[in-house]
Amino acid sequence: MIVTTSIIPSFLETRKASEEICTPLHTEDYVVQPIVDVSPPKWHLGHTTWFFEEFILAKYVQGYKRFHPDFAFVFNSYYESVGKRVVRTDRGNLSRPTVKQVYEYRNYVTNALHRFLEDNENDNVLDLVEIGIHHEKQHQELLLTDIKYILGHNPLLPAYHETFNEHSKSLKPKTNFITIDEGVYQIGHTSTDFCYDNELGVHKVYLHQFKIADQLVTNKDFLAFIDAGGYRDSLLWHAEGWDWIQNNNIESPLYWHQIDESYQQYTLSGMQPLNLDAPVTHISYYEAFAYAQWADCRLPTEFEWEVAQKYFDWGHRWEWTESAYLPYPGYSKAPGALGEYNGKFMVNQKVLRGGSIATSKNHTRYTYRNFFHPHLRWQFTGFRVVKDNQSHKI
Amino acid sequence: MIVTTSIIPSFLETRKASEEICTPLHTEDYVVQPIVDVSPPKWHLGHTTWFFEEFILAKYVQGYKRFHPDFAFVFNSYYESVGKRVVRTDRGNLSRPTVKQVYEYRNYVTNALHRFLEDNENDNVLDLVEIGIHHEKQHQELLLTDIKYILGHNPLLPAYHETFNEHSKSLKPKTNFITIDEGVYQIGHTSTDFCYDNELGVHKVYLHQFKIADQLVTNKDFLAFIDAGGYRDSLLWHAEGWDWIQNNNIESPLYWHQIDESYQQYTLSGMQPLNLDAPVTHISYYEAFAYAQWADCRLPTEFEWEVAQKYFDWGHRWEWTESAYLPYPGYSKAPGALGEYNGKFMVNQKVLRGGSIATSKNHTRYTYRNFFHPHLRWQFTGFRVVKDNQSHKI
Amino acid sequence: MIVTTSIIPSFLETRKASEEICTPLHTEDYVVQPIVDVSPPKWHLGHTTWFFEEFILAKYVQGYKRFHPDFAFVFNSYYESVGKRVVRTDRGNLSRPTVKQVYEYRNYVTNALHRFLEDNENDNVLDLVEIGIHHEKQHQELLLTDIKYILGHNPLLPAYHETFNEHSKSLKPKTNFITIDEGVYQIGHTSTDFCYDNELGVHKVYLHQFKIADQLVTNKDFLAFIDAGGYRDSLLWHAEGWDWIQNNNIESPLYWHQIDESYQQYTLSGMQPLNLDAPVTHISYYEAFAYAQWADCRLPTEFEWEVAQKYFDWGHRWEWTESAYLPYPGYSKAPGALGEYNGKFMVNQKVLRGGSIATSKNHTRYTYRNFFHPHLRWQFTGFRVVKDNQSHKI
């Protein structure tokens, strides 16, 4: 006898979670887009809704009436093959639809899909709903980090939530290094649980022996790098990283504020003294790499990370790896618009592994491949180091 | 016996008028800044309030407590000498202070100044209050045109107010030309009523004979220019104007939408068929100039306009003139920060004369000198033509 | 009996003068374009030649064979109505035609026009030749200033010519002010000698009394402004001027180099100690204006300058005026491509009067109107001041 679990509870819970993230916001906070990488919260709420409407309701529900004929234009993100879209830099210029209308849109689509699912749990639709759920969970992560950016770059520096703790997990006083032996290892997603297409293509890789840190680099560690002049020594940096810190006057992680002699850090609970024992966060790949150069270490590849992860804790910071975001052997993207989900970003980006405090429940796994351009810092990024031999400064 | 009129009613009425302009807005409409020239409505509301706080309350009210220590930073516009300011392109990135807080700020300052004025109508303060009132009236005009831009560039094209009429004044079927004789004329503000420093310096100019149209160029006139290929004939344009229309794909006034074969026009009451009998509006100086070239006419100078204005109606559209914005003979700006009001803009801008449907009651006068960069179109601009001889196409 | 003077000697002398300016150059110096405003010397040599070929030889010489079919494309500057052209920013990318070919082109066209003029001195052609001669003289001025820019921005700082003296005329130890009385004055070109269309339209202006300096502001004067913090006081500057000095880190005139405690100046004879008694040069309108603000003076209008010029020496530095570049009353541009010569630049530029050490013999006159954007500094610009009353710092 096969017992299948309905997808409806997971769907409803996900829809609700997005809205709960926004509970502390004022209407105005939903609207702005201070940099191109940060989207207005109401856009995230609308876009995740449009995804369900466009790819399921409009295709599978007979006689479905769209909530508004122009919302597909407003809330499409990057699906070139589905029609025109509001270019990304314009999202913050849109005062309409209002936040209220966006919530009405959410309810309309949530209810319509709920009703539909009660009668129609066919496999094709279920797969799409599952993708839609995970798509929305990804946007929940962006929602929180975009909100942090919006509030953390406002001159009034308002808190998101007074009791939000960005660092709930304690680190050990001393980092140990785990040795992984040389050999052939298997990479990729094998279970029947959900995963993205970029995790498929199970394949073998050959790894040489390496030693990987069992915990993340801390604020204290990173402060030592700053104090040693790390941001002023061009030999530690990629050429593009060096240009980037020069052109943007980068001298510390994002959200650090040097006030008199010491550092404060903007967090989701407002300005706080820098917590030296917390893992460093909001750093770019360039900074992670420069730190590793300085410490005579290196970053792990994504394969080293995947093989070693069972020996250490992770999930508190997204971890930069040395790996470029590329397709696995045998990778083939889905046909049509959904094929635009991952494959078209597989150039000029770096893989991150793990997850962060902004990651939604049940969203990440050890085969999960996140990816960002190397200069981006607004996610809860972090890193651990690897060494190939004995000499290192840590 | 001298009977003086209190400034209080005018002050309170002005404060109220700004808020009435915003009545039809949703909270979200107060926040966005789609282009650098357009400010968020809540910024206008806060900035006009800051002006009273900074230049009067903080200086003249003993023990005055500012509403919020950081608002001076947020709502300063361009007064370099008063302190740091939010750079203009960042205004649309600020979700805080909220609209509600901005209204509380308004009430706080309005009440504080009201109380103060009841006891302290000394001349120096009264002059500053009068400047503050006129400053706020100027921003009322910008408020309405900025709102039009925000709504008129939203893909949903919402109306501001269903019954707002942008063209309440009828034009005659035929334009006549008024002849003004050669001679020496006096220019500048002479009465004891309020005026800006840039209208002072009463002086004489020598005008040669000219004939000036007694009404504005209409949509119908301008359509003839378009149909004759005016936007494609480089010889009609300034070099900078030609580059501007090429780089921005300009083919008609702002807010015109060619749908099938005919034009629609976005107005504050929403999309409407183009009203051929209304004066053309939302055109740049470059377009006004090119039209005049095509029609074998020219634009009036600001002096010709000032001398001739008593013979024609005006006040419905701001009118581009051929004059560059320059100081009058003997012009000297006020000392300190208020001296930044006008003088520092006297380069690379064109003078406009008259007023528009967005102009606040009692705000303009025949000596009033408005000024904008020649490519700007978001104001209710228009123009009339002048001819020096018999040959012309009109 | 009427004795007319042949135009041929003037034509040949002008052609020769352009080439003499280039005598000290190496081949490589003819090629580069370090900023968009500076054209490669070989481009000037070719463009002035193309002007004669395009507007005279190709039109009036039966069976004329162009030197090269593609040179019209390469050497057209801004005549939109004559055909496609190499965009201005690309001129420095062209290694071909070679300098040798450009000189062959010059000889070919000079000889062809020489032969043609010996037989065909009809009025229409003579007018065009005269325009061509003056056009080439204008480019001779640009040639020298562009060469200065090319060599003066090369890290090796080579001299153009060891004995070139940028300041051959001595100033008096003390500047006097000449008073001009209030009244109606006539402006514009009246003789039968050559002038540009922008000087025509003789007309009257009304001037109020003013006092104008009988000589130019000197390096010593300007140094006092720098030492008094003139570049750091925002109240002295136009808003656009202030932004310009901030964005470009402007702290002194162009070509000044602060070495240790004192200033050196790059000149056409190489690096020299700053000559305190020479008129300041290579300053923008913004800087001239800020200086005048600081000194409680102002710049003259172009009309004040034209009326007063007979009472003072001029011709050593182009002089910035307060006047915007606008058409005179009754101005009408020539039909066709030659109409693009002046009129289309009559927006966003400032008038300069006088002439400079780079000005060709017989090229300027007291009605001559030069014009540049207010931020430009690579010409031999300078300025004199005007005061309306007794108080001033000079």
Place this chain on the structure above:
Amino acid sequence: MIVTTSIIPSFLETRKASEEICTPLHTEDYVVQPIVDVSPPKWHLGHTTWFFEEFILAKYVQGYKRFHPDFAFVFNSYYESVGKRVVRTDRGNLSRPTVKQVYEYRNYVTNALHRFLEDNENDNVLDLVEIGIHHEKQHQELLLTDIKYILGHNPLLPAYHETFNEHSKSLKPKTNFITIDEGVYQIGHTSTDFCYDNELGVHKVYLHQFKIADQLVTNKDFLAFIDAGGYRDSLLWHAEGWDWIQNNNIESPLYWHQIDESYQQYTLSGMQPLNLDAPVTHISYYEAFAYAQWADCRLPTEFEWEVAQKYFDWGHRWEWTESAYLPYPGYSKAPGALGEYNGKFMVNQKVLRGGSIATSKNHTRYTYRNFFHPHLRWQFTGFRVVKDNQSHKI
């Protein structure tokens, strides 16, 4: 008995070869820099000379007198740790030093090093000379492709050399696919011959079975992609590639000119009809990837290429691979300035393998790793495809 070969002949031959590449140039061709990626030929000649002067003569020759004190500043390229340098976009603005001076500089340094080597073949110096030789060979390749860009973007489209043949090697009528079996393979440079640091770190990789084309994609193949609408189908492209072709109006490989119905191709021997049987060249990684998507294939990784290369011919076009440019396991860069040679570019670039008709004799090898940003096209790039299974369109 060990017989060592002197490095002097190789050194002298390399120096001579650079100059021979420039033989067909006119002086002007040495000077210009039409885009930032293309350097002026005289800069290449000077920079390769500076390398020997800076890293050998100035360090190891007692009492060595530099040819010119400022040349280090002019000819340094990107060695941040060696001192200030002319920023890359300014190279084309420098008319001095002249071409003649650059050749004198070359002779001076060549002779000085020649004399020094006759007496001092110590190992440390020999290693540096060998790097200098290979460095100069790399620049020889750039010299030729930069010259092609300079001449091929000149409106006169001059030939470099009438008999230069860009396609001397014939392809077979039909492409076959070579099967490589699954397994562990060794990667990296093992012989004692010269190689760059980025080829070291011999290591093992695990490859899955694949089939690789035994020859390159041809112009004919690529034309089929164009004719099938490949440049208009967003689903074939990376998101960044799609933006790149939209923003730059890319519709064919670089140097292709559609004239009437057919294509011409600019080559080093001038404009030619498109050779359908030649391998396609001057395409970006984005275009190579899109072609492969369209053909149901993919690009090889650099490891697949290295393992399979012994079964096919290569060396005519640099071949794009799917691999990002990353360090090999155990990679460590040289200390000091020479450590800037490779490592600091290991982000956001793609590996190319093989060599091209512009590659100097004895310069490439099967372990050689070239790298460029994915949008660059001015090298003689090409590509071959890989398939993992039976279905494909070729």
